[in-house]
Amino acid sequence: MTGLNLNLCEKMKKTYTINYDYDALEAISDLEPHFCNASEETLTDYYKTGERLIERKNRDKTIVDVLITAKTSNTFYRWLNGTRFYLCDKIRRSLELYELSSDVIYCESAYELFTDLQNIANFDASDFEFEFIKKKSKKNARYKLPKKWREQFINYNPNSKYRMAFLTAALTGCRPCELEKGIRIYMSDNHVNFQIEGGKVDENKGQPFRTISYPISSSNELLHELIKEIPNPRQAVTVSINKAVNFTLEIRRIAKQIWPDHQESITAYCFRHQFASDLKKTHSGEEVSRALGHATDKTRKRYGHHAQQRGDTSHIIISASRPIKNLASNKPTHSFTF
Numbered sequence: 001m002t003g004l005n006l007n008l009c010e011k012m013k014k015t016y017t018i019n020y021d022y023d024a025l026e027a028i029s030d031l032e033p034h035f036c037n038a039s040e041e042t043l044t045d046y047y048k049t050g051e052r053l054i055e056r057k058n059r060d061k062t063i064v065d066v067l068i069t070a071k072t073s074n075t076f077y078r079w080l081n082g083t084r085f086y087l088c089d090k091i092r093r094s095l096e097l098y099e100l101s102s103d104v105i106y107c108e109s110a111y112e113l114f115t116d117l118q119n120i121a122n123f124d125a126s127d128f129e130f131e132f133i134k135k136k137s138k139k140n141a142r143y144k145l146p147k148k149w150r151e152q153f154i155n156y157n158p159n160s161k162y163r164m165a166f167l168t169a170a171l172t173g174c175r176p177c178e179l180e181k182g183i184r185i186y187m188s189d190n191h192v193n194f195q196i197e198g199g200k201v202d203e204n205k206g207q208p209f210r211t212i213s214y215p216i217s218s219s220n221e222l223l224h225e226l227i228k229e230i231p232n233p234r235q236a237v238t239v240s241i242n243k244a245v246n247f248t249l250e251i252r253r254i255a256k257q258i259w260p261d262h263q264e265s266i267t268a269y270c271f272r273h274q275f276a277s278d279l280k281k282t283h284s285g286e287e288v289s290r291a292l293g294h295a296t297d298k299t300r301k302r303y304g305h306h307a308q309q310r311g312d313t314s315h316i317i318i319s320a321s322r323p324i325k326n327l328a329s330n331k332p333t334h335s336f337t338f
Helices: 006-016 022-030 040-056 063-067 073-101 104-121 149-154 163-172 176-181 221-229 244-258 268-282 285-292
Strands: 183-188 191-197 209-215 237-239 317-320
Touching (some): 149 163, 149 221, 149 268, 163 176, 163 191, 163 237, 176 244, 191 221
Antiparallel strands (some): 183 191, 183 237, 191 209
């Protein structure tokens, strides 16, 4: 998205003899840096979101009336950023078309959209009482489970067809979709290595491949349970599942049998959150991001907490295809004014 041509805004002003807020107009250009690190996929989603919300508003409503119907804070900020991006992009395009054609219809379109953008700029959140629905996080679903909940879960049915998949999920924090692809396990240099093909990867997102290596001397009980299941230590094995949804349903079913009074559902992602908690106690932030299959440092905060550490991950080695980008301190602001 290129910068707004303020000369076009001047032409627009002369056409309509309107007193524009030039601080807000310049702010359209100021918004560009907030989207410069976003992937093409994110910008496409923003554009579609903004387009849908602008279409949703009726004649007697403003875009703010639409935004405040969001049910969660995450949805609200996604809508807000999407609407900002869409409006800025459409205004710029309309003014460029007006400059090329001098067709007044493009000025009319830009002016109407600019009114929506000004309404967002003047929006004061303190004027509204939001009742956001708090999203239930698997980060907290493990609360009040036993300290060795994973060991208890995995040993509940030693003959389960998912036993190796359970152990792999617990030891690597892999996504269910990555288990669908198959995770290769092999031994070398007194280490047990898990080679994972990333499940959420594009040109700018995720780790195409990552390897998590545990020393055989580790005190991690789950690791030794897994080693027992490997028929020939000299040969690599591939652990896989047919369908991620069936895997998660089985985890929920077993957890309900073991802990019938536990209110939160235990899913495959609970293993991922627990693995992140273990790592955060013993490894750097960048290593945690690599192990989770992330290419940036801004997402790991959603996974686990070092105070919930339960297993020994102190000596594991993590490698990944891509370096970790530092975006946590450069993320877009969510302020309500420009």
